[in-house]
Amino acid sequence: METYTLIVLLLAATIRVAAPLLLAALAGMFSERSGIIDLGLEGKMLGAAFAAAAVSAVSGSAWLGLAAGIVTSVALALLIGYACITHRGNQVVAGMAVTIMVAGLGPTLGLAWFGLGGQTPQLDGPGQRFTAIVWPWAKTAREAPFPGLLYAELLSGHNLLVYFAAALVPFSAWVLYRTRFGLRLRAVGENPQAVDTAGISVTALRYQAVIISGVLCGVAGTYLSVAASSGFVRDMTAGKGYLALAALIFGKWRPVPTLGACLLFAFTDALATRLQGVALPGVGVIPVQFILALPYVLTVLLLAGFVGQAKPPKAIGSPYGDK
Amino acid sequence: MSAPTKLPRWAELGLLPLLNLAAALVLSGLIVRIMGENPWTACKLLVTGALGSQEAIGYTLYYATNFIFTGLAVAVAYQAGLFNIGAEGQAYIGGLGTGLVCLWLGHWPFWAVLPLAVLAGAGAGAGWAFIPAWLQARRGSHIVITTIMFNFIAAALMTYLLVNVLIKPGQQSPETREFAAGATMPAVHELLAKVGIEFAATPFNLSFGLALVAAGLVWLFLWRTRWGYALRVAGENPTAAVYAGISPSRVTIGAMLLSGVLAGGLGLNELMGAQHRLLLDFPSGAGFVGIAVALMGRNHPVGIFGAAVLFGALAQGGSQLSFDLPKLNRDMVVVIQGLVILFCGALENVFRTPLAALWRRKEPGER
């Protein structure tokens, strides 16, 4: 019974950690499927996290915060697009540059606007955050361990953005595999020349992909500062953008396997938190750092072809067009 | 379709980087303006903060030393056609090597510790670079992604070691005990004092000289030896390398090892020269600044030296900003770094294309 509760709580924590990862990973999926390496995930999330928290703090509305997060992230995405698509710049450098710039810009603006040394004010007013939505009868259901507790902890009790992230997986799969846009997106990441000769603008397609990535990173960033915590703090993405990238690779650039990878990585994170300083029978204390490093190690092993194989879109990283 | 736009050498190496830098600085000024401070005041503070006194200059060059090492590390890999994002992790693990030697042998005389510390730093840095290099060469794993992953793995490993193994007993913060005297890199003000010159006490130390030597050796290696030639051939055109009997995978591994060695130099300056102990996150982003330095310095040691001093000045001047302008702090420097990377690396064609057009108009007619 005790173990069962622990496991359910662990899974609930997994879902909460997985949500922003998933949003960012799917953002990266759209960008990379179009042929643009998305090393800017971290930066776009961080920018959105700051903007969302700042606007929510000032306006008192989480929804306005979300809008600001999305607008900021899309603006950064367009900057990357301008560099990489219009000016054929190096995609890795563009992503890194935006990430580094935002890492400085957030705290700088935080200080200048709120005088809070790189933070935004605490979001504690009504409507300033996306809070957990409790489903009907969840409280009563909790009393019955199975399936009541599962219902109460895993289905109920998350904020709106978690449900959005969950719904996004089938929706992305549908877009990618069942729509004209998806067909073209997959084509442009594999062979942009084929798309060009078919009379479709490679530039327009890639900009669309980059903008979608911006929107989703905007939601992911908002989740961090306005839903999962109450305000922006310095460096609050803490590498989640790169972890999302790893999950995307681990999921082989496909929506459903990417969801699996995000859940796996989130689970290791939740587990690490849970196991901190806990001695396991027969094993002793597992250093939490080792568990936290696991996703990165797994991704490297995958890239090395030791566990499965990850084949990126063929045209990724190479600019397209004359000049 | 058409060949990449050609610019004369002086424009390519001088004018273009300056234009890119200017654009980054103008935009930074705009941000300062938006935040309600005067960009001119900020600029003046930056310059005096970085160069206005002996102390400022000492700090600037102390920061620059780190950036020379990491800039060279990124550049050597780049010349071999590899994007090494992992200089941060390589510097971190390289510093572990240097730090361990200093902890164990610090009671030896300095002249005996130094070579061992250099070797240990170089070896550990190279070792950390070897795995992504090997994976790229033999398994085709994208080195950009693997080096990013290795940065995180390095951070986890170092945190574990410092928290659980190397921490000074009876202490809260995760850092080792202080090195013994033999493991202290002589500071420049001490050396100058010996010849009777007075200089403000700063962490500016002998490893600056080592960084310059490294830059010279890198230049000599890349442009004046057959191995450097082979490295550049493989970086420019792997197919032609195979044709010439140069193994691209061996170049990949060799270049990354060298890259790791150079990144490992950071520990000499930061640990032996300034901190005198091993501590969490001592590279503090220098590996990433190295990318900016290499890009701005056009992957050439001379350019890297210039860019490193510039970024050193920014790092030092930036800390000065926060004292005098309440609305600004050091993070503004990170913004400028990001903008410089953006303009020098990703947006370079914004200026190159019109410049090249200008150039063509000056020299019309057949080629």
Add this chain to the structure above:
Amino acid sequence: MTALELRGIDKRFRAVHANKAVSLTVARGSVHGLIGENGAGKSTLMNVIYGFHRADAGEIRVQGKPVTIDSPQAAIAAGIGMVHQHFMLVENFTVLENIVLGAEGGRRLASGLAKARDELTRLAREYGLEVPLDAVVSELPVGLQQRVEILKALHRGADILILDEPTAVLAPQEADQLFRLLAHLRAQGKAVILVTHKLREIMAVTDRVTVMRHGAVVAEVATRETTPRELAEKMVGRAVLLQVEKGPARVGETLLNVDHLEVRDLHGVPRVKDVSFALRAGEIVGIAGVAGNGQSELLEALAGTLQPSRGEIRLEGRDLVREQLDPRARRRLGLAHVPEDRLHMGVIRSFSAQDNAILGYHDRPAYNRGLLVDRTAVRSDCEQKMRDYDVRPPNPKLSISAFSGGNQQKLVLAREIDADPRVLLVGQPTRGVDIGAIEFIHRRLVALRDAGKALLLVSVELDEILGLADRILVMNGGEIVGELARAEATEERLGLMMAGIKAEAAS
């Protein structure tokens, strides 16, 4: 009756005048040939028609009406379809997905795909263009991939079909099938433009032919009223060719022995199958064949840039395969290599001429002094090469990309010949090289033969093979299908053998 008319199309790329007031008329229900040497401006013209480039001046009329074509989309809307030499297919897509790309018929795929499937089944029946619609493109043979490209154009309602060097990648049988298909399209009232530099194809399948040289149209004639010789002269701009002056070969000992060699590509498909031959001092052996029949892989396997999967290569008794000697080690043993693809393999575009002149030989003692490169030696050596091989301009410090194709090739040749090899492998020595340089290069190769070296020449230009080789091996489908002494070889016999008909049957 006119499907496509170009009037005074003019296009410049900076200093290069690629199209000079080109006019061209293509009738409905006809196959129109466009012929010219590499660099004559054919591709530029086709790219203008298909909307990749915009002409600086001139007019395009389709079915009698002037049209503006500023993008492939506009070209498609005007009823123009194009089959590129390098197929524009997404390799991991199915045939159906490739064909509907850009013409999906709605935001959701399902209905569009179903409609396209019906339409394509009809088209396939009408033109005899059977293609498995649900197969993944990368798993189809080249001939079928080309059909996919043609279907793609027809599916978009193309009335004017441009084919750019369509047979370069085809086996002869596949080419015959293609020509039958073109005849069929003509009968259906389509206008077909066939871009090629192969005279045989022009004579076989076209109704009219336009010849381009140096960016301008130099002739337009009915195919029936001309001869291959006349067309060739117009293409080159003077009487061809080009009989290389050479005496009889004084053949010496065997230097290179190839036994049961097999080379497989990345997918494990054998590209060179059980090839055996010997190469002797003082002779030039030519390898003839349609491009893509294993000659390139054979050459690379000999040079050491590709690993054979089976067989032996012996150079004066040493087994290069068993000893796993890399290209550098082979050079030391006296095996030099002028690669087929100069720009991708033979030179480093961003390097200076002098740095390119030591590529592959950079670790020779002559270029090094201790640990360092001897820059003075490298420069004077390059100056010497430039004098000897008449490389212009004679400036070792200049970037190699500032030299013309012919001068680059002369420098590559100088590099490989000056190393004094026993055996020289030469691939497409005059590809992208101007006429003057061609003669120079041919004379050099013959001189090397007369100096007692062994040369293996791979070329897709039959004229070059016939002009230089003392003995000719013909490759088809990765095999050597026959060997002819120079005296026995005629263009017709070689042509038959290249089409896969064995030597005995051909004689």
